[in-house]
Amino acid sequence: MTLLEVDKVTKAFDKQTALKDVSAVINQGELVCILGPHGCGKTTLLRIIAGLETADSGRVFINDKDATYLPPAKRNFGIVFQSYALFPNMTVMGNILFGLKQKKGVTKFEAKRRAREALELVDLAEHRDKYPRQLSGGMQQRTALARAIALSPQFLLLDEPLSALDAKVRLKLRGEIRSIQQTLGITTVMVTHDQEEALTMADRIIVMNNAVVEQIGTPREIYDHPATPFVANFIGTMNFYDSRGEICAIRPENIEIASGNAAYDAAARVKAIEFKGALTRIYGLLADVNEVWVDLPSEQADALCLHPGEMVYLRMPEDRLVKYAAAA
Amino acid sequence: MPARLKRYLIGLHPFQLLVLVICLAAFTVVLIFPLFSLFSKAFVDKSGDFVGFANYIKYFDTPSLTISILNTIDISLWSTLFSVVLGFLYAYALTRTRIIGKVFFKYTALIPIFIPTIVHALGLVYMFGKQGILTRAGFFPFELYGRLGIIMAETIFTFPQAFLMFYVALDFTDGRLYEAADSIGVSPARKLLRITLPEIKYTIINVFFVCFTLAFTDFGAPKVIGGSFSVLATDVYKQVAGQFNFSMGAVVGTLLLIPAITSFIVDRLVSNKNSGTISARATELIIKPGKKRDVFFFIVCSLVTAFLVFLIVTLFIGGLSANYPYNLSFTLDNFSFNRSVGGFGAFTNSVKMAVFTALIGTGFVFIYAYMVEKTSGGSVLRKYGKLLSLLPLALPGMVVGISFIFFFNNRANPLNFIYGTIIILVIANILHYFSVPFLTASACLKKLDKEYESVSDSMNVPRWRTFLSVSVPLSLPAILEIFMYFFVNAMVTVSAVVFLYSAKFKIAAIAITHMEEAGDYGQAAAMSLLILGINVLVRILYEAGITIIKRRTRIKEA
Numbered sequence: 001m002t003l004l005e006v007d008k009v010t011k012a013f014d015k016q017t018a019l020k021d022v023s024a025v026i027n028q029g030e031l032v033c034i035l036g037p038h039g040c041g042k043t044t045l046l047r048i049i050a051g052l053e054t055a056d057s058g059r060v061f062i063n064d065k066d067a068t069y070l071p072p073a074k075r076n077f078g079i080v081f082q083s084y085a086l087f088p089n090m091t092v093m094g095n096i097l098f099g100l101k102q103k104k105g106v107t108k109f110e111a112k113r114r115a116r117e118a119l120e121l122v123d124l125a126e127h128r129d130k131y132p133r134q135l136s137g138g139m140q141q142r143t144a145l146a147r148a149i150a151l152s153p154q155f156l157l158l159d160e161p162l163s164a165l166d167a168k169v170r171l172k173l174r175g176e177i178r179s180i181q182q183t184l185g186i187t188t189v190m191v192t193h194d195q196e197e198a199l200t201m202a203d204r205i206i207v208m209n210n211a212v213v214e215q216i217g218t219p220r221e222i223y224d225h226p227a228t229p230f231v232a233n234f235i236g237t238m239n240f241y242d243s244r245g246e247i248c249a250i251r252p253e254n255i256e257i258a259s260g261n262a263a264y265d266a267a268a269r270v271k272a273i274e275f276k277g278a279l280t281r282i283y284g285l286l287a288d289v290n291e292v293w294v295d296l297p298s299e300q301a302d303a304l305c306l307h308p309g310e311m312v313y314l315r316m317p318e319d320r321l322v323k324y325a326a327a328a
Numbered sequence: 329m330p331a332r333l334k335r336y337l338i339g340l341h342p343f344q345l346l347v348l349v350i351c352l353a354a355f356t357v358v359l360i361f362p363l364f365s366l367f368s369k370a371f372v373d374k375s376g377d378f379v380g381f382a383n384y385i386k387y388f389d390t391p392s393l394t395i396s397i398l399n400t401i402d403i404s405l406w407s408t409l410f411s412v413v414l415g416f417l418y419a420y421a422l423t424r425t426r427i428i429g430k431v432f433f434k435y436t437a438l439i440p441i442f443i444p445t446i447v448h449a450l451g452l453v454y455m456f457g458k459q460g461i462l463t464r465a466g467f468f469p470f471e472l473y474g475r476l477g478i479i480m481a482e483t484i485f486t487f488p489q490a491f492l493m494f495y496v497a498l499d500f501t502d503g504r505l506y507e508a509a510d511s512i513g514v515s516p517a518r519k520l521l522r523i524t525l526p527e528i529k530y531t532i533i534n535v536f537f538v539c540f541t542l543a544f545t546d547f548g549a550p551k552v553i554g555g556s557f558s559v560l561a562t563d564v565y566k567q568v569a570g571q572f573n574f575s576m577g578a579v580v581g582t583l584l585l586i587p588a589i590t591s592f593i594v595d596r597l598v599s600n601k602n603s604g605t606i607s608a609r610a611t612e613l614i615i616k617p618g619k620k621r622d623v624f625f626f627i628v629c630s631l632v633t634a635f636l637v638f639l640i641v642t643l644f645i646g647g648l649s650a651n652y653p654y655n656l657s658f659t660l661d662n663f664s665f666n667r668s669v670g671g672f673g674a675f676t677n678s679v680k681m682a683v684f685t686a687l688i689g690t691g692f693v694f695i696y697a698y699m700v701e702k703t704s705g706g707s708v709l710r711k712y713g714k715l716l717s718l719l720p721l722a723l724p725g726m727v728v729g730i731s732f733i734f735f736f737n738n739r740a741n742p743l744n745f746i747y748g749t750i751i752i753l754v755i756a757n758i759l760h761y762f763s764v765p766f767l768t769a770s771a772c773l774k775k776l777d778k779e780y781e782s783v784s785d786s787m788n789v790p791r792w793r794t795f796l797s798v799s800v801p802l803s804l805p806a807i808l809e810i811f812m813y814f815f816v817n818a819m820v821t822v823s824a825v826v827f828l829y830s831a832k833f834k835i836a837a838i839a840i841t842h843m844e845e846a847g848d849y850g851q852a853a854a855m856s857l858l859i860l861g862i863n864v865l866v867r868i869l870y871e872a873g874i875t876i877i878k879r880r881t882r883i884k885e886a
Contacts, residue, residue, distance in 0.1 A: 052704075052782050071341070072785035079786045085779035088884070089801045098797070099787030131884035151787055 001028040002064065003155060003187045004049060009058030011044055018044040020211040022058070026155075031181050031188040033198035036208035037234065042191045043159055045208070049189060050157055051075050062154075078148030082160040084140050086132040086147075092119070093128040096147045103151060118150035121180060138169040145177065149184065156181070158190040162197060174201055195235045199223065207231050229324055241266075241290045247324040252281065252295040254320040257304060257312055264313035268292050270306050284312060344791060348699045348709055351692070355716050357743075358759050362731035363723075369578035369734050383579045393563065393576075397583065400559040403475060403550075404543040404587075407482035411539045412532070414483070415490025418632055421625035423498040424524075426615055428626070436633045437491050439640060440484050442863035444820040444837040445548030447643070447856040448484040450844060452477055452553060454642035454853070459653045461642060473555035481549035484639070486539035487632075493538065497531035498524075502610035516621075530598055537591035544587045545724030547823040548837075552844055560584055561823065564726050568827065574734065581727050588722035640860070646853035662854035669842045669851075670834030675858050678836035681753050682818035689758040689765065689814040690807060697769035698795060702781060717770075721763035725823025728760045733827050748830035756828055757818045765810040772806035773799065804877050812870040816863045 004026040011019040018041040026032050034042040047053040048060060051072035059068045062075060087095050096118055100111040119125045122142040132140055141161060148156055161177065162170045178201050181188050192198055198205050199219040207214045207222060207230075215227040226232035229240070232249045240249050258264040268284035280301035282294045294314065296304075306312065373379045387393055418437060422430050440448060455461055456468045456477075463472075470476055501524075509519050525532075547561040554562060560580055568577035647663075649656040665671050700713040720728075732755075736747045746752045776799060784794040800807070822837045829835050836855055843852035 050782070050786065052785070072782065073788040075786075076788075077786055079783060081777075081779040081783070083777050083779060085777045085783045087780065087798050089798065099784075099789055102789055102793065133885040147783075148786070153786075157786075 002026070003028045003062070004189070005061040005064075006045065006049065007059045007061065009045070009048060009055040009060065011041075011048060011053065011056050017041075017211045019048070019055075022208075022211075022213055024206050024213060024216060026187060026189060029185050029187055030203040031178065031190065031201060032204050032206060033202035034189065034191045034206045034208060035195060035198040035235075036193065036214075038193060040208045041211040042193075042208050045206075046157055046159055046189060046191045050077060050079060076154045077157055078151060078153040078155075079157040080141070080144045080148050080159065080161045082164055084132075084144040084164075086140055086143055088132050091129050091131055092124060092135070092143050092146075095132070095143060096150045099147065099151050114152075115146075115150055118146040121149070121183075122146045122176075136169075137165050138173060141165065141173060142176070145180070149180070149186065153186075155187040155189065158188065160191055160193070163192070163194070170197075177201070199235070207234065209234070226322060232322060237293060239292050241286055241292070242326065245326055247326055248316070249322040249324065250316050250320055252293040253279070254317060255292070255294045256315040256317065257294065257296065257300075258315045259313075262313070263315070265316045266292075266314045268294075268312055268314055270308050270310050270312055272308055273301070273306055282306065282312070284314075286314075341791060344699065344703050345706065347695065348703065348706060348713070351696045351699055352709060352713055352716065354692075355696070355713075358755055359716060359719060362728075362735035365734035365738075366578050366581060366727065366731035369574055370582050372575060374573075374575065383575050387576065387579045393580075396558045396560050396563050396580075399475070399557060400544055400561075403478045403482060403559065404540050406479045407486060407543045408536055408539040410479070410483040411486040411490040412535055414487055414628075414632060415535065415539075416494050416532075417625065417628050418487075418491050419494030419498050421629050422495060424613070424615060425622050425625045426617060427622050427629065429629075433629045433633055434495075436636055438488050438867075439636045439860075441488050442816060442820070442867070443856055443860050444822055444840065445481065445485045445546050446552045446822060446837065446840050446844065447859070448639070449477065449481040449549040449552035450840065450849070450852055450856060451639035451642055452480055452484075453844075453849070454646050454652075455638065456480075461645075461653075464653065473553055474557040477553035477555070478550050478557060478559070481553055482543035482546060484636070485546060485549060486542050489542065490535045490539055493531055493535045494528070497528040501527060501613050503613035504611050506613060507611075533594065533598060537587065537594065541587040541591060541724075545584050545726060545823070547726055547826065548841070551822075551841055561724070561726050564730060565826065568730055568733070574730075577730055578734070581730050584724045584727055585722060588724070592722060643853045643856050643860070646849055647857045648854075649850070652850060662850040663858075665839065665851050665855065666843070666846075666848065668846075669839040674834045674839040675836045675855065677750070677833055678819055678859070679862060681750055681757070681835060682815045684750065684754045685757040685761075685818035686811045686815040688754060689761070690811045692758060693762065693765040693810055694769050694800070694803070694807060695795075697766055697773055698799060701770050701773045702778075702799070703791075717766040718763055720759055720761070723760065725760050725821060725825075726827075728756050728824045729827035732756055748828075748832065750833055752828050753825050753833070753835070754818075756824045757814070757821060760821065760824045761814055761817045765813055768806050768810055768813075769803070772803045776802055805874055808870050808873050808877075812866055815866050819859050819863055 002025050006022060006024045009019050009022045010017070022041070022045060024032075024045075034045055036042045044053060048055050051067070051070055051074075055068060059066055061067060062070070067075060087098065090098065093115060096115040097111055100106055100115055101108070103111070106114070116125065116128075119128055122145055124139060124142055124146060127135060127139060132143065135143065141164075145161070158177070162173055165173065174197060190201070199222075202219055204216060204218055205222050206216045209230050215222055215231045217225075217227075222231060223236055226235065226238075226249070229247065229249065232238045232240075237252055238249050239252060239255070240247055242248070266286055268286050270282060270284050272283040274281045274283065275298065278298060279295045280298045282296065282301065284292045284294065286292045292314070294312075304312075370383055371378060371380060373382070418433070421427055422434055427433075452472060453460065456463055456470075456472045460468065460472070462468045472480075505523050506519060509523060514522070545561055547565065550557070550559045550562045551565070558566075560583055564577050564580045564584070567573045567580060645656070646652045648658055648660070650659045650661065663672070665674065670677065696713065696717065700710050700717065703710065732752060735741065736743055736752060738744060746755070780798050781791065781794060784791065784798075820837060822841065825835060826838060829838055836859055840852045840855050843849070843855065
């Protein structure tokens with residue numbers, strides 16, 4: 001069931017186009033990541049869904065009702081910003097109660113109960129009397145999340161919620177956010193520039209570049225069948241080469257090394273070999289011009305006993321190849 | 329509503345729109361309308377007919393009037409020169425040397441801010457006048473009244489401004505520049521010429537204009553100590569209050585705007601080049617030991633401080649002795665002020681006026697800045713608001729005063745009823761001193777996370793609640809600073825209110841001029857002490873408040 005719909009939205013700031021004809025549908029209960037490089041318009045899209053910015057043209061629907069000009073307060077969402085925007089003069093509990101206290105029909109007792117529930121959900125109950133600056137980054141992030149969900153909003157918006165954190169905390173919180181989202185079954189839109197974050201957390205991903213949507217699909221679809229060279233290149237690693245007037249693309253881990261006498265698709269000269277732990281990456285040159293990377297399990301690479309300067313014969317499985325029309 | 333208007337106003341709640349419109353309308357009525365009356369007065373004759381530039385032509389054809397232009401430029405240039413040099417040396421001493429007593433020096437430099445400019449002049453009279461302490465001791469064989477006195481008084485008046493601006497500029501530097509210079513053996517003189525001065529060159533220009541404008545437009549000091557040496561500000565007063573020649577008063581009033589307008593233009597020209605100053609990785613400057621340097625700067629600071637302290641001491645001597653210089657026995661009689669100048673009531677009136685100015689002014693400035701900085705939508709309205717907020721910076725008190733007379737003292741004006749009441753004084757003060765508090769408030773609000781409002785919106789919390797429970801508590805230091813600024817300035821101002829006070833509501837700073845005119849120096853000094861006392865008290869309360877707030881925030885961070 002569709003919860004949010006963005007239809008042909010265009011937005012410009014001082015002549016710089018942030019969104020061009022962007023359309024997307026977000027279904028009830030799913031976690032959708034808006035993924036793209038810096039300045040691609042992803043945060044603008046989120047802010048338009050929130051009502052914090054207004055589209056120049058196009059419409060926004062919430063529950064199939066036109067919400068293009070609906071003020072944020074009437075849209076019933078929770079939001080977590082990159083900066084968290086926690087009120088520094090209030091305790092953790094105070095931050096969460098701030099919205100609850102003035103909600104109509106919620107008694108003081110009820111508000112406190114709901115705030116405690118939200119805090120337990122993010123595992124911060126024992127820190128409720130601390131001030132934001134007394135908490136670690138990860139705890140601040142969780143406070144912001146608790147504040148956003150305490151009002152039981154219809155959907156949740158997360159603007160780069162993890163990018164201000166250390167790598168380790170980020171990994172841990174990824175799982176926590178996803179599990180809270182699934183427990184509550186709350187529709188969530190998350191903006192991120194981290195492809196790994198999007199791949200691991202999202203039900204579906206909206207990939208954006210230069211103010212337009214490049215592709216919308218599940219992580220698997222986007223990884224295995226990137227719709228455009230940009231998506232192919234932006235997510236994961238991809239080898240590109242020309243073949244009979246088409247651009248072919250294949251992931252390094254999908255290339256196989258053929259033994260010398262077997263059928264092969266291409267020959268490459270080994271330039272360098274890089275041990276990366278479980279995998280070993282081989283840097284080669286196709287036909288002495290096109291760079292090609294091959295990832296092999298390290299054991300297999302060891303067994304091949306390759307050296308720079310040697311020739312290797314590569315097989316590109318047809319079902320793993322993605323083909324694009326050559327650029328005009 | 330048409331979609332375009334709807335889109336334009338989205339993000340601006342009807343209530344916010346109402347507040348913004350009220351703020352802007354109020355400001356327009358007290359700023360733009362009176363200024364318009366002023367300018368239109370300058371172009372009409374006594375019967376109100378339009379005469380074009382005839383008033384200006386008449387003015388420039390009257391040598392007895394135009395002499396004031398040269399006089400004013402003359403005294404402004406000299407006092408600015410002294411203030412710039414002294415302010416720089418003093419600020420350099422406090423930021424770039426290792427002299428002792430920096431805190432003491434810093435606060436004594438602020439003394440002149442706490443008293444009206446008439447009192448700077450009064451202090452000089454006590455020190456160097458015909459019966460002055462130093463004159464009698466034979467140290468001052470010059471004529472104080474006139475050019476020399478004005479230059480001295482304006483130097484005292486503008487020195488703290490120059491000092492504070494240089495202090496901020498010099499305190500904020502990148503230590504790595506000096507370390508790099510040391511590592512390649514650059515001499516101290518070259519470091520000063522090639523690093524320090526270029527770093528603060530825009531501050532020097534700014535200080536110059538600020539001091540020049542202040543001296544150019546000041547009324548209090550020339551009134552007391554000017555003798556027959558006429559300047560523009562006293563001319564305005566003579567034309568308006570003495571000869572009821574409003575058109576000529578308006579002409580001279582518009583001339584008072586020239587330095588401020590010039591500085592606006594210069595500021596526009598240089599400010600574009602002033603971007604990209606100090607990198608975030610700048611390191612603190614480590615001041616190296618330097619005996620000779622420290623001795624020199626300690627002497628400079630001590631001399632300046634001694635002069636200012638001596639000025640205050642003379643006020644104590646004058647205010648607390650029976651009949652200076654003939655009878656120096658201690659008395660408090662001087663504090664029972666003459667009825668004709670308003671008695672002790674003049675002081676309580678001033679305090680009342682300052683309290684209202686500070687309370688209403690702080691509230692208005694802060695809400696105004698919040699509406700301009702923290703709302704979305706209605707961008708044209710907000711741009712207009714920003715423009716209005718900086719205009720008062722260009723308006724001398726005299727101009728505020730006479731334009732208020734022209735506008736409000738008009739039976740046809742429905743606001744005529746505020747004329748002659750405390751209300752018009754409070755409004756004049758808020759307007760006159762609006763810009764600096766506005767800049768303080770908006771700088772403070774800009775530093776707050778702009779998403780606080782977005783978060784509140786998402787939780788359906790009304791903006792006024794976010795304003796009261798988040799923005800205001802987080803801005804308390806700035807709010808206190810604004811309060812103090814309004815209070816202190818309302819206590820010391822003469823120029824804006826000299827046209828607006830009434831016989832029913834007399835105020836302290838004006839009373840001092842009248843006491844001085846009547847030769848009641850003892851009472852004038854006593855009243856000055858009261859003003860100084862309450863301003864210092866307010867400053868102490870401010871510092872205490874800031875300390876408490878800082879301590880409380882520290883607890884929240886521990």
